[in-house]
Amino acid sequence: MNILLRIKRFDPDRDKKPYWSEFRVEADPIERLLDALNTIKWTQDGTLTYRRSCAHGVCGSDAMRINGRNRLACKVLIRDVGEKVTIEPMLGYPVIKDLVVDMDGFFNKYKQIKPYLINYDNEPGTERLQSPEDRARFDEGTKCILCGACTGSCPSIWGNPDWVGPASIVNAHRFIFDSRDQGAAERLQILGRRDGVWRCRTIFNCTDACPRGIPVTDLIEQVKRAIVYNDPKDA
Amino acid sequence: MYYKFDVVIVGSGGSGLMAAMQLPDASVAVFTKVYPTRSHTGAAQGGVAAALGNVEEDHWKWHMYDTVKGGDYLVDQPAAEILARDAIDAVLELEHRGLPFNRTPDGRIDQRRFGGHTRNFGEAPVRRACYAADRTGHMILQTMYQNSIKNQVNFFSEYLVLDLLINDGQACGIVAMDIRTGDISTFHAKAVLFATGGYGRAWRVTSNAFACMGDGMSIAYRRGIPLQDMEMYQFHPTGIYRVGVLLSEAARGEGGKLLNGQGEYFMERYMPTLKDLAPRDIVSRCIIQEIKEGRGVDGKDYVYLDVRHLGAKAIAEKLPDIADFARNYLGVEPITEPVPIQPTAHYAMGGIPTDTDGRVVIDAQWTPMPGFYAAGEVACVSVHGANRLGTNSLVDLIVFGRRAGKSMAQFIKENDHAPLPPEPEAYAREQVDHLLTSSGGESAARVRSEMQNEMIDNVFVERSDKGMRHALDALAGLQEAYKRVQLQDKGKHFNTEIVETIELGFLLDCAEATTHGALARTESRGAHYRLDYEKRDDANWLKHTLAYKGTKTHDVRLEYKDVILIDDPIFKPKERKY
Numbered sequence: 001m002n003i004l005l006r007i008k009r010f011d012p013d014r015d016k017k018p019y020w021s022e023f024r025v026e027a028d029p030i031e032r033l034l035d036a037l038n039t040i041k042w043t044q045d046g047t048l049t050y051r052r053s054c055a056h057g058v059c060g061s062d063a064m065r066i067n068g069r070n071r072l073a074c075k076v077l078i079r080d081v082g083e084k085v086t087i088e089p090m091l092g093y094p095v096i097k098d099l100v101v102d103m104d105g106f107f108n109k110y111k112q113i114k115p116y117l118i119n120y121d122n123e124p125g126t127e128r129l130q131s132p133e134d135r136a137r138f139d140e141g142t143k144c145i146l147c148g149a150c151t152g153s154c155p156s157i158w159g160n161p162d163w164v165g166p167a168s169i170v171n172a173h174r175f176i177f178d179s180r181d182q183g184a185a186e187r188l189q190i191l192g193r194r195d196g197v198w199r200c201r202t203i204f205n206c207t208d209a210c211p212r213g214i215p216v217t218d219l220i221e222q223v224k225r226a227i228v229y230n231d232p233k234d235a
Numbered sequence: 236m237y238y239k240f241d242v243v244i245v246g247s248g249g250s251g252l253m254a255a256m257q258l259p260d261a262s263v264a265v266f267t268k269v270y271p272t273r274s275h276t277g278a279a280q281g282g283v284a285a286a287l288g289n290v291e292e293d294h295w296k297w298h299m300y301d302t303v304k305g306g307d308y309l310v311d312q313p314a315a316e317i318l319a320r321d322a323i324d325a326v327l328e329l330e331h332r333g334l335p336f337n338r339t340p341d342g343r344i345d346q347r348r349f350g351g352h353t354r355n356f357g358e359a360p361v362r363r364a365c366y367a368a369d370r371t372g373h374m375i376l377q378t379m380y381q382n383s384i385k386n387q388v389n390f391f392s393e394y395l396v397l398d399l400l401i402n403d404g405q406a407c408g409i410v411a412m413d414i415r416t417g418d419i420s421t422f423h424a425k426a427v428l429f430a431t432g433g434y435g436r437a438w439r440v441t442s443n444a445f446a447c448m449g450d451g452m453s454i455a456y457r458r459g460i461p462l463q464d465m466e467m468y469q470f471h472p473t474g475i476y477r478v479g480v481l482l483s484e485a486a487r488g489e490g491g492k493l494l495n496g497q498g499e500y501f502m503e504r505y506m507p508t509l510k511d512l513a514p515r516d517i518v519s520r521c522i523i524q525e526i527k528e529g530r531g532v533d534g535k536d537y538v539y540l541d542v543r544h545l546g547a548k549a550i551a552e553k554l555p556d557i558a559d560f561a562r563n564y565l566g567v568e569p570i571t572e573p574v575p576i577q578p579t580a581h582y583a584m585g586g587i588p589t590d591t592d593g594r595v596v597i598d599a600q601w602t603p604m605p606g607f608y609a610a611g612e613v614a615c616v617s618v619h620g621a622n623r624l625g626t627n628s629l630v631d632l633i634v635f636g637r638r639a640g641k642s643m644a645q646f647i648k649e650n651d652h653a654p655l656p657p658e659p660e661a662y663a664r665e666q667v668d669h670l671l672t673s674s675g676g677e678s679a680a681r682v683r684s685e686m687q688n689e690m691i692d693n694v695f696v697e698r699s700d701k702g703m704r705h706a707l708d709a710l711a712g713l714q715e716a717y718k719r720v721q722l723q724d725k726g727k728h729f730n731t732e733i734v735e736t737i738e739l740g741f742l743l744d745c746a747e748a749t750t751h752g753a754l755a756r757t758e759s760r761g762a763h764y765r766l767d768y769e770k771r772d773d774a775n776w777l778k779h780t781l782a783y784k785g786t787k788t789h790d791v792r793l794e795y796k797d798v799i800l801i802d803d804p805i806f807k808p809k810e811r812k813y
Contacts, residue, residue: 011726011728012728013726013727030564030565030566032564041732042678042679042680045723046722046723046724046732047723047724047726049724049729049730049731050731051269051731052445053269053273053275053444053446054273054275054277054278054444054445055444055480056278056478056480056560056564057559057560057563058278058373058556059269059272059273059274059277059278059444060272060273061269061270061273075563077563077564096415096728096729097728097729100729103270107270111384114385115381115384116332116333116381116385117332117333117381123331126327126343127327127330127331127336127343127344128330128331129341129342129343130338130342131338131340131342132337132338132339132340132342135335135336135337135338138335139335139368142335142367142374143370144377145272145277145373146270146272175333178333178335181333213559
């Protein structure tokens with residue numbers, strides 16, 4: 001089918017402000033939107049700039065705003081968007097060029113919540129034991145690919161760029177609720193501050209945006225409860 | 236700009252980060268073309284093998300045997316021993332660093348079956364693959380990145396490495412372009428590790444990311460370092476039809492089966508013992524055979540992967556991602572429908588030759604190049620020989636990434652920075668300037684697409700003299716056409732057109748080395764299957780290929796290196812049956 005792509009453009013070498021380009025491409029309904037972007041880049045306009053790598057939704061490179069919602073271009077099929085599609089860079093991040101945004105701030109926020117196993121005991125000679133139930137307790141958060149779609153969809157970030165954002169909280173949750181981890185108190189203290197979990201207004205944009213199906217808002221709520229009750233086991 | 240570090244690591248996947256972890260006291264810079272968590276290690280699904288014996292009896296020697304036999308005896312056997320022995324400690328290290336493995340009821344790391352992994356030297360499948368659902372690679376990558384944050388590793392994200400600096404036979408740094416600014420800089424180092432992954436994008440249908448463009452292999456090759464066993468390239472049996480996205484072998488490890496167009500579970504006919512869990516090279520050939528004999532689905536070029544009998548619960552718990560891939564990219568519900576699949580270009584067994592400490596060796600006499608290391612898919616140790624077993628790639632990353640890291644830690648204590656060669660950035664700048672000013676009118680997309688078609692038509696699961704000669708002629712023409720490629724984007728900032736065009740140059744080198752090695756090897760072994768030489772020929776070909784770049788653009792010089800065998804009758808090369 002023939003589709004029309006309306007794409008927001010900005011090249012710092014050339015442009016003072018963003019503008020819109022329109023492209024028409026022939027695409028199979030079962031192709032990915034990323035395939036259509038590649039077709040444009042390879043046959044119409046080599047200057048069109050976007051990130052991509054794995055092309056099947058596990059690396060998190062190609063998060064962008066597609067018809068007003070943050071999606072991975074490699075997980076959206078042509079048949080899902082129809083004959084006209086509008087593509088913009090994600091909101092909430094500085095634009096570098098076209099659909100490419102600056103993710104450094106995003107990763108710096110992620111680093112703030114100590115996203116690594118904290119355990120002060122000596123390492124055992126074999127693995128640390130963990131029951132299947134304890135393992136299941138934090139499973140959802142382990143799916144995160146740090147694409148930034150949730151954080152860029154959050155109105156609280158649009159208003160407060162310093163806010164830690166949903167992705168960081170999801171990853172904090174992944175460790176706070178891991179029975180092998182001993183860093184819950186440190187993380188809950190960080191997330192209990194002004195720019196921590198309380199800027200979440202339970203809008204659910206993040207849950208809608210997550211390409212991995214993580215119940216982001218729900219995990220944030222669990223972290224809020226852990227702060228209130230001061231113990232993740234009660235949350 | 237000029238920067239100086241003790242160690243430069245190129246690539247932020249499993250092996251690069253595992254190496255970085257071994258260098259806590261050194262100044263280390265890790266380079267990636269993407270962001271570290273976008274590395275292709277993250278796409279690995281099924282598991283990482285280690286003879287933990289958590290769910291049934293297992294021994295490292297059985298793992299070693301399976302690796303050697305799986306590789307059709309082109310494996311250096313002492314390296315396979317290290318792989319199988321070290322796997323156990325390396326997996327435990329990952330757990331200690333936080334990796335959330337699936338667990339047994341008693342809380343230990345759970346293990347499952349995988350192709351070619353057996354008990355008691357080939358008797359029956361064994362549960363050896365440690366896993367985290369069907370996103371084991373994702374969890375390895377995340378865990379290693381998390382630990383890199385803890386250890387405050389320096390990352391240079393979105394840098395494209397353009398050249399390896401060598402002075403007087405010693406590696407002394409790299410030249411890289413900051414993609415965001417277009418600036419080219421020199422990074423001076425005592426030791427350089429290439430951990431840049433593979434080159435699956437040389438084929439039209441591949442499981443590999445857009446980033447898997449053979450960067451490290453090509454850069455080394457252009458600097459006179461040989462590429463080993465490049466003809467040994469793995470085509471994974473179960474790629475999503477037309478798209479190539481991988482459906483993990485874990486699907487068959489959990490009991491999934493291949494089904495032909497006539498409703499027959501055909502692997503039982505070919506491989507009575509291991510059936511669907513035979514090694515990948517064999518299963519891919521069986522699929523192609525079924526298709527050739529008209530038993531593809533509706534007579535077309537695909538068959539089915541059937542997991543319906545596993546039930547909704549097992550699919551949701553153990554194979555959630557691949558079930559989603561089937562739903563998303565094919566509109567197929569794997570709980571109730573079989574999934575269309577075809578072989579997909581997946582993994583390079585070959586690459587930059589190294590010893591078992593990650594040191595790059597540049598000839599048949601195992602002469603090391605001081606300061607230069609390689610690990611992971613870009614390297615050829617060689618533990619995978621002519622065909623890699625499923626899960627052994629992740630084992631390779633963590634075992635040899637770790638060994639390379641430790642080896643560099645020692646090297647940088649004993650050595651100073653070697654002086655840089657004169658005008659270190661000249662070659663890199665010349666490449667970039669040429670592309671920015673070229674007016675040859677050629678399209679990189681056309682060159683890339685022709686190369687990918689040529690490779691899938693003629694250097695795929697089945698090969699022949701005629702087909703490969705056709706491919707070599709075509710590749711030579713494409714190398715010439717590549718010189719005339721003209722860009723539309725002449726900007727400095729975030730010029731992805733220049734990035735993908737430079738990468739295309741890397742791919743062409745890899746495709747060429749692969750095809751030359753394959754044409755010369757007049758036998759069938761592992762993944763290298765020739766219609767005109769159907770038998771393995773140990774008398775003439777139990778040896779590794781070393782491909783050196785010749786003096787002309789598309790000229791390749793081949794040399795050979797002995798396979799290292801150990802003195803143990805169990806490991807003596809014999810016919811490979813499953």
